[in-house]
């Protein structure tokens with residue numbers, strides 16, 4: 001049984017190319033021991049990561065990732081579980097810095113990350129607005145039905 005998680009998150013503060021490399025090289029070392037593979041992309045202060053591996057190991061890793069103070073606003077984009085074929089069988093954690101790459105082939109990926117991030121920001125604003133006041137009113141209304 002394999003599990004795969006895709007998520008995006010935002011840097012808490014600016015990170016150098018080397019700091020990002022450091023995260024992925026440490027990740028690759030840990031992941032090799034846990035049979036985890038994946039990719040970590042960074043672009044304009046946003047991480048996009050895919051992790052895949054045995055369910056228990058992925059759950060444990062993702063719990064750590066959620067607590068990591070180097071990033072915030074983590075939004076899960078997808079979780080798959082089952083008889084999956086690995087997308088990244090050869091990479092324990094491939095790092096791709098989209099701010100420095102010149103690869104033409106990666107241009108569509110950049111556009112997708114921008115679009116996902118913009119959408120996430122809209123959803124976050126809406127959720128915050130609801131949390132601030134409207135939830136209470138909405139719930140109040142429904143109790144009168």
Ligand SMILES: Cc1cc2nc3c(=O)[nH]c(=O)nc-3n(C[C@H](O)[C@H](O)[C@H](O)COP(=O)(O)O)c2cc1C
Nearest residue numbers: 023026027030031047049061064065068070071093
């Ligand atoms: C964006 C991001 C991606 C990460 N990806 C991984 C990963 O794939 N594997 C990993 O072991 N740690 C990863 N980490 C680090 C974990 O959050 C955590 O620091 C680490 O798993 C703790 O390992 P340790 O208990 O061996 O110190 C990532 C951190 C960040 C900020």
